Amino acid sequence: MTSDAKKLSLLLLFIPFALWIALLIVLPHIGMFELSLKEKIAPRVYEYSLANYKNFVTEPIYWNTLLRTGGVSLLVTFLALLIGFPVAYYIAKVAGKRSKGALFLLCLIPLWVSDLIRAFGWILLLRETGVISTALQASGLIDGPIEFLYNDATVVMGLVYTVVLFMIVPLVSTLDGMDNEMIEAGYNLGGNGFTVLRRIIIPYAMPGIVAGCIVVFMLSAGSYLTPILLGGKNSSWFTEQIYDQFITRYNWESGAAFGFVLLIFTSFVVWLGLKLSGQTLSSTVAKS
Amino acid sequence: MNTSTSVPDLECHQISKNFGSVQAVDQVSFDIPPGSFFSILGPSGCGKTTLMRMIAGFESPSNGDIRIKGQSVLGTPPNKRNVKMVFQHLALFPMMNVYDNIAYGLRCNGVKRADIDRKVGDVLERVALPDLAKREIHQLSGGQKQRIAIARCMVLDPDVLLLDEPLGALDLKLREAMKIELKLLQHQFNTTFVYITHDQSEALVMSDHVAVMNEGRFEQIGTPQTLYHKPATSFVAGFVGESNQWRGTVVDSTTDSISVDVGTGFKAIATPPPGAGLASGSAVTVFVRPEHISVDRAHHAAADASAKTNELSGTIDSLLFNGANSRVLVRDLTGELIEADITLTGGLDDPKPGESVRLSWHAASALCF
Ligand SMILES: Nc1ncnc2c1ncn2[C@@H]1O[C@H](COP(=O)(O)OP(=O)(O)OP(=O)(O)O)[C@@H](O)[C@H]1O
Ligand SMILES: [Mg+2]
Numbered sequence: 001m002t003s004d005a006k007k008l009s010l011l012l013l014f015i016p017f018a019l020w021i022a023l024l025i026v027l028p029h030i031g032m033f034e035l036s037l038k039e040k041i042a043p044r045v046y047e048y049s050l051a052n053y054k055n056f057v058t059e060p061i062y063w064n065t066l067l068r069t070g071g072v073s074l075l076v077t078f079l080a081l082l083i084g085f086p087v088a089y090y091i092a093k094v095a096g097k098r099s100k101g102a103l104f105l106l107c108l109i110p111l112w113v114s115d116l117i118r119a120f121g122w123i124l125l126l127r128e129t130g131v132i133s134t135a136l137q138a139s140g141l142i143d144g145p146i147e148f149l150y151n152d153a154t155v156v157m158g159l160v161y162t163v164v165l166f167m168i169v170p171l172v173s174t175l176d177g178m179d180n181e182m183i184e185a186g187y188n189l190g191g192n193g194f195t196v197l198r199r200i201i202i203p204y205a206m207p208g209i210v211a212g213c214i215v216v217f218m219l220s221a222g223s224y225l226t227p228i229l230l231g232g233k234n235s236s237w238f239t240e241q242i243y244d245q246f247i248t249r250y251n252w253e254s255g256a257a258f259g260f261v262l263l264i265f266t267s268f269v270v271w272l273g274l275k276l277s278g279q280t281l282s283s284t285v286a287k288s
Numbered sequence: 289m290n291t292s293t294s295v296p297d298l299e300c301h302q303i304s305k306n307f308g309s310v311q312a313v314d315q316v317s318f319d320i321p322p323g324s325f326f327s328i329l330g331p332s333g334c335g336k337t338t339l340m341r342m343i344a345g346f347e348s349p350s351n352g353d354i355r356i357k358g359q360s361v362l363g364t365p366p367n368k369r370n371v372k373m374v375f376q377h378l379a380l381f382p383m384m385n386v387y388d389n390i391a392y393g394l395r396c397n398g399v400k401r402a403d404i405d406r407k408v409g410d411v412l413e414r415v416a417l418p419d420l421a422k423r424e425i426h427q428l429s430g431g432q433k434q435r436i437a438i439a440r441c442m443v444l445d446p447d448v449l450l451l452d453e454p455l456g457a458l459d460l461k462l463r464e465a466m467k468i469e470l471k472l473l474q475h476q477f478n479t480t481f482v483y484i485t486h487d488q489s490e491a492l493v494m495s496d497h498v499a500v501m502n503e504g505r506f507e508q509i510g511t512p513q514t515l516y517h518k519p520a521t522s523f524v525a526g527f528v529g530e531s532n533q534w535r536g537t538v539v540d541s542t543t544d545s546i547s548v549d550v551g552t553g554f555k556a557i558a559t560p561p562p563g564a565g566l567a568s569g570s571a572v573t574v575f576v577r578p579e580h581i582s583v584d585r586a587h588h589a590a591a592d593a594s595a596k597t598n599e600l601s602g603t604i605d606s607l608l609f610n611g612a613n614s615r616v617l618v619r620d621l622t623g624e625l626i627e628a629d630i631t632l633t634g635g636l637d638d639p640k641p642g643e644s645v646r647l648s649w650h651a652a653s654a655l656c657f
Binding site: 199 | 365381382392440444
């Protein structure tokens with residue numbers, strides 16, 4: 001093949017990706033960004049200003065919601081790591097060759113059901129007249145019905161449940177690449193279980209851990225359905241504020257500004273996380 | 289073989305291991321005197337790694353006892369045994385640099401920071417890599433990794449160092465160099481090395497004693513010379529070094545000579561194994577090493593022909609030139625190929641393919657099992 005033909009075929013391969021990025025991600029965001037800088041000064045009269053962003057800063061309920069979203073998402077990320085790590089370790093290192101595939105598939109099963117259906121499943125279980133409440137009453141453990149929905153714990157649980165998979169997948173792939181000899185060497189040289197975990201397994205799995213945490217944090221902070229359905233109107237999730245601005249108040253300018261605030265905020269948290277863990281994007285997300 | 293009166297560094301007493309129905313190690317016993325280089329030589333799958341993993345504590349034997357410096361270690365977990373292991377793929381920790389790799393074990397033992405510094409420096413000095421402390425693992429060459437892996441174990445002053453085919457991953461040239469280096473390192477540290485390999489030249493070159501293992505059992509333990517010249521079983525005779533082999537039946541036997549009909553009309557005279565009287569009619573294999581066979585041109589009646597009890601004639605099939613270790617492949621009258629060592633000088637005098645030759649060897653150098 002001549003180098004021109006090679007270039008052309010490379011270009012053709014690259015085009016769908018480039019189009020996707022340009023049309024669905026870059027262009028809308030430019031539009032949104034422009035929108036977010038506009039201020040309505042009279043009907044159909046707009047002016048460029050930072051008023052929408054100023055509005056966000058001066059109204060405590062907005063940034064409180066954002067901080068709360070960030071904080072709860074960090075908690076979700078941490079819990080997902082806590083639950084996902086042993087599962088991933090089991091799949092990658094303890095399970096036999098044959099059961100490995102089956103277990104991995106089992107982890108993927110929740111993905112086959114839509115978010116919405118899953119959330120309604122939770123609702124069926126947890127509402128006042130739901131399965132758990134009824135069962136507890138029938139067994140005599142509680143006297144009256146209990147509402148398990150619409151509190152923070154439920155939201156966190158639901159979010160962890162939806163995102164934990166995205167923690168497990170990168171962890172399994174990094175742990176899978178770890179030679180068992182390495183763990184045995186850790187013991188052979190005198191380490192106990194805790195030392196081997198802390199000094200060998202976790203540092204080795206760090207790229208997977210960071211990659212999983214980034215994905216999970218982003219998914220959680222940007223999720224809408226789970227917090228709304230399980231947390232109700234009072235869940236105070238930031239995406240709910242954005243939805244509110246766009247749909248209820250029909251204030252697209254402000255909604256766009258909020259969208260950007262969320263983007264900047266989550267990017268900042270990820271950047272901070274990378275700095276604190278001493279990792280880089282290329283050594284983590286790009287690697288797994 | 290335990291000549292000194294001191295306690296052996298490592299003793300295994302009748303240890304066995306089975307995985308389900310697979311008998312990986314079968315009633316193996318040996319003891320290793322302090323400061324020696326002991327090799328376990330055997331074909332792939334014979335249970336070498338399993339044996340070593342039992343010594344290190346990663347598997348527990350189904351039967352038998354393992355003693356280190358006289359103490360049974362069966363109840364001791366791997367991290368409390370003073371037996372260190374160099375793994376087949378070395379298992380250096382890629383997320384730590386050389387210094388931290390070596391310091392890892394010391395830190396696990398709670399050694400003070402200043403002592404760690406000194407010990408790591410010392411051991412790096414001893415493996416002749418004093419300037420590499422701050423290097424990352426991926427920046428090392430194959431041979432350097434090897435030495436760091438050994439240093440990482442030796443810094444902990446183990447009673448026994450186990451090495452599981454550590455040269456397997458290296459290329460041929462480096463492997464040759466590392467053989468000698470390992471032997472020198474062992475001398476220098478004066479620690480007992482137990483070295484696993486399926487490569488007989490590694491075992492013969494480096495070891496004070498070699499155990500030949502087959503299908504989970506030890507066939508013979510001895511010095512490399514003993515294994516080579518006085519193999520105890522047919523497996524050892526066939527596995528250690530190279531041999532021409534003939535299968536046949538015994539037609540006549542006395543205590544120090546035995547004649548075997550190998551079925552081609554050729555009657556081989558061989559030495560029977562010590563102690564085992566082979567009855568006429570039993571099936572045996574005769575082993576003759578290439579260097580014991582002399583090759584003469586057919587028309588030269590060799591002067592000492594009468595002294596050699598075995599004679600065969602054939603034609604040269606091909607010459608395998610390899611400097612001083614050149615070989616000739618001779619096809620005998622029945623079509624079998626026989627290997628013999630010859631000297632090729634490069635002159636016109638050298639034998640050529642197609643020439644008729646006469647092969648002869650002493651009964652004393654033909655072993656029979
Ligand atoms: N965990 C295990 N479960 C079942 N069988 C095993 C296990 N480990 C080893 N074996 C079997 O035990 C036998 C000996 O294995 P081992 O690994 O000790 O061989 P080896 O001598 O080290 O071979 P190689 O030179 O190829 O490394 C083999 O038949 C192997 O299949
Ligand atoms: Mg092995």
